[in-house]
Amino acid sequence: MANSVLVLEKLNRIYGEGEAQNHVLKDISFSLQQGEFTALIGQSGSGKSTLLNLIGLLEQPSSGELYLTGQQISQLHEQERTRLRNHALGFVFQFHHLLSAFTAIENVMMPMKIRGIANKQLKARAQELLAKVGLEKYAHRYPTQLSGGQQQRVAIVRALMAQPALVLADEPTGNLDSQTADSIFSLLRQINQEDGTAFLIVTHDVNLANRCDRQLVLKDGILERDTRVKKE
Numbered sequence: 530m531a532n533s534v535l536v537l538e539k540l541n542r543i544y545g546e547g548e549a550q551n552h553v554l555k556d557i558s559f560s561l562q563q564g565e566f567t568a569l570i571g572q573s574g575s576g577k578s579t580l581l582n583l584i585g586l587l588e589q590p591s592s593g594e595l596y597l598t599g600q601q602i603s604q605l606h607e608q609e610r611t612r613l614r615n616h617a618l619g620f621v622f623q624f625h626h627l628l629s630a631f632t633a634i635e636n637v638m639m640p641m642k643i644r645g646i647a648n649k650q651l652k653a654r655a656q657e658l659l660a661k662v663g664l665e666k667y668a669h670r671y672p673t674q675l676s677g678g679q680q681q682r683v684a685i686v687r688a689l690m691a692q693p694a695l696v697l698a699d700e701p702t703g704n705l706d707s708q709t710a711d712s713i714f715s716l717l718r719q720i721n722q723e724d725g726t727a728f729l730i731v732t733h734d735v736n737l738a739n740r741c742d743r744q745l746v747l748k749d750g751i752l753e754r755d756t757r758v759k760k761e
């Protein structure tokens with residue numbers, strides 16, 4: 530528990546009421562340790578994105594408890610939840626949601642800028658991270674002037690700006706060809722190993738899931754399997 534970035538205890542999520550009730554997540558319990566690189570897999574509709582939304586503090590569970598970096602979420606006020614979300618978590622989605630009117634580096638700095646962090650400090654970190662993902666020469670390009678893989682790398686840099694303890698990635702390579710997907714995945718792995726950032730990655734790709742340390746399998750809202758991946 531001491532090194533857990535995330536602890537879930539009997540988490541449930543129910544949508545709707547009465548006849549229309551949909552019990553999407555059922556008594557989900559697991560924890561993620563610091564620096565763990567975990568795949569979340571399961572068929573379409575099994576509840577993966579819903580689970581990520583709960584962990585990302587974007588939605589509230591119907592019952593159960595959630596601890597993020599040791600803090601019990603149900604005990605926090607909305608403002609404290611937002612603060613924790615901004616500081617402890619990074620988000621990467623299948624579609625990167627970059628703002629087309631802004632350059633790569635502006636996109637990367639935007640969330641932190643909104644939080645009132647000094648520009649000079651931000652710029653140095655943004656440049657350092659863009660260089661790390663091989664985009665130092667592309668900092669001043671607009672999203673439409675970048676390839677899909679380059680755009681996703683910008684989105685990854687944006688997610689890492691606040692040095693999150695845990696990055697939640699919902700099919701981060703789902704929209705890319707297999708070679709680009711592979712290189713993006715390697716990049717996530719590299720960041721994980723260098724910085725000790727924990728990752729929870731939703732993927733449909735068995736090969737990528739097999740390159741994780743651990744696999745969580747959801748089936749009809751139940752955590753059906755939780756296995757460590759053997760490394761040869």
Ligand SMILES: Nc1ncnc2c1ncn2[C@@H]1O[C@H](COP(=O)(O)OP(=O)(O)OP(=O)(O)O)[C@@H](O)[C@H]1O
Pocket residue numbers: 544545551553571572573574575576577578579580
């Ligand atoms: N806001 C909502 N209101 C009602 N039902 C919802 C809502 N969001 C999700 N659901 C339902 O919850 C179930 C799980 O959806 P979820 O998006 O978590 O699945 P998923 O595993 O991410 O699927 P996919 O692989 O297709 O992305 C589905 O039956 C879906 O219809």
Ligand SMILES: [Mg+2]
Pocket residue numbers: 577578579699
């Ligand atoms: Mg989904």
